[in-house]
Amino acid sequence: MALPDTFDSSTDTFSSDWASWHEARERGTASPFGLASLVATHWLSSAPQQFEGVFGTWRSGLDGIIGDGPELDGLTVLQGGRPVRVISGTSLTLTRGQDIEWGDRRLRYFERDGALALRILDPEAPTRTRLRGIDVFEANPEWVVEGSFSPAAPDSRLEITAIDGHISDDTPAGTVALAFPDGLETLTVVHERGALHAVFADGTSGTETYRFRFLDMPSPDEDGRVLVDFNRAYLPPCVFSDFYVCPLPPAGNRLARPIRAGEKNVLIED
Template sequence: MSTTDAKEQWAAWREQRTRTVSAPYGPLALTGTYWLADAPDGRIPGVPGRWTEDPGTGDAVLLTALAEDGLTVNGEPFEGWIRLGPDASAGAVWVAHGERRLLVLRREGQWAVRVFDPQSAARQAFAGIDAFDYDERWVLSGTFRPYAGGRTVVPVENADGRERGLSLAGELALGSGEHTLQVGAEEDGSLWAVFADGTSGTSSYRFRFLRPPAPDPDGTVTVDFNRAHLPPCAFAEHFICPFPPPGNTLPFAVPAGERCAHSG
């Protein structure tokens, strides 16, 4: 691929990132993450209804509401009770209160409700994502080496101050192999890394995400730092993004990829 084609594809990726982040229910719209463990009575501040973990199985959230609560489920007025699974699961339903969407989250056995509001202050103030200029020198060759024992989980601090397990699948060697990143693997085989570098906290956000494609059968993969992107917590403080695991702070600056979000 020529540099011109690669730069045009990167520009298209940048435009798509802006559309995704600024969508009505994108990251900028998150106004709260409420853990049910912190609400033993099932009442969430500013959110109608009663939200509790299913006491029988623990594998769902029970939502109980009155007609006057003004909730809708899949666009229809709701009253009574309903079992809700994580919103990323198959068959998930949409619970809303006016324009706000109320999504159920499960993380490490704990349940939470997230509130997305398209009228959030962050979304209204958003003025774009700043990024370093495209630089083909930051398109590197890499080699993925899966862990011999399969996936491993390491404890890392999260943006909300809590420590949680981060699932890692192997090591990604950059270029000649002098530097490596510990990476996770998605169901489609693509990789995922949380990393920091010499720009973190100065000319870019304190850490960033990187999603290389699935490696070839021999482990080779292209690592394009021009597509390093901001984590969701760079747009709304209510996300619980993981910090870089041990060894994922590169000892040099990576002036490529997204830097920070702009507000108007």
Template sequence: MNADPRQDWREWREAREAAVSAPYGPLSLAGHHWLSDRPEGRIPAVPGEWRADGDEVVLTAAGGDGLAVDGKPFTGTVRLAADQGPAGESRVAAGERRFVLLRREGEWAVRDFDPGAGTRRAFRGVEVTPYDERWVVPGVFRPYGETRDVRVGNADGRERDLGLAGELVFALDGDERTLQVAVGEGGSLWAVFADATSGDDSHRFRFLKPPAPAADGTVTVDFNRALLPPCAFADHFLCPFPPPGNTLDVAVPAGERRLVRN
């Protein structure tokens, strides 16, 4: 990490912009298709026949479908598991398009990533508040002991479980605040939150991803790194809404706020 926090933030912003606008970044998600809605196995505008079969999806393709699996032209039938890596590394492709298999609460879906998607072509950037050190505050992570599943709404209109591992406690404007958080890869934290700017000067909710806490639970909370959720970039994502208690009653005009408007 750079000794200058402003420079470190600028480098982080450059990497974030590159990831967002990448050929298979969130702007390229052109479709999300639940297989339960397509029992016949045919998805409009997606080649091949896709059928859920327990813990796998069976893909059947003819020569005219133009599909490739593992980088080679494919015809016949193959059984596929959920994709674990980035969209650009998915096993199934058609030209530049990548088809990613996703499973949520037992349901299978096919996601269609297209570098030529209209959302990617129309992208003009993200409105971001310049770095301000007052939005960097000390915090403490207080684990629950075991994960608590909370039912929350998602951007696609459905409710799903959100696993929460504890509370992140910090102070803003002299008052103690808390956010319920999940624990991600490497012990990093993840919060879905809203604040007094949400839906007005910023997107209706945002993500915050503090690093893994120290052994005593202390962690730096940096709202300069508040992120727009994937569903701010393309309508087809399933982003969870903030769980109860994760709407701050103060304005946090820091970090990413919304997409640049033409």
């Protein structure tokens, strides 16, 4: 896939930092087991199931995903991408953060609201082999907007609808009021990986950009101030494969104004 040219020392810090972020996004999504390599998400029950193209039987258990089959013997279990043990025998319980190396593919643990699924990652997935990059708007410092964070009430709940129709409840972190030159906008945010996170749509969604995007923000300072960089708005995983279950934007996060910053859509070979 095409990657941005190397920037020389004359490039300003804002542009070079953004270019490094963009390059990391392209490399990460197109890596052999990156977002574009997912070819299946098999939801499990307590009864053993067989899945086309996958050896053995698989079911959910109290401690994780239980796999049974002679093909398991000798395979390697990864935790966070690092080998932790070799399977000895014909049964295994796969837990959070674990994969099984299966030839050139991987079997991965996945959980949503207590329901378990077995995911299959394949570097030869057409979604990966045909991926040619991520289309983006040109980075512009004017899309770095000052925000003011207001925490949610302790008993607040946020209804989240996923792209597959699944509905779940989350705890919102609060809202961020954004001071655009021509007025205020507000985004509902949640806590994620020690920072703030929003799912949003805007006036470009479904035309110039994918139907919605993700945005991470740093934690606010002691006065609630936070800088929101829309240049780093990024595509959800479901753009790269149909087997992700991305959350859709909550009602208040559908902005009428066009946000012409960040990632637009994937570039696919015809």
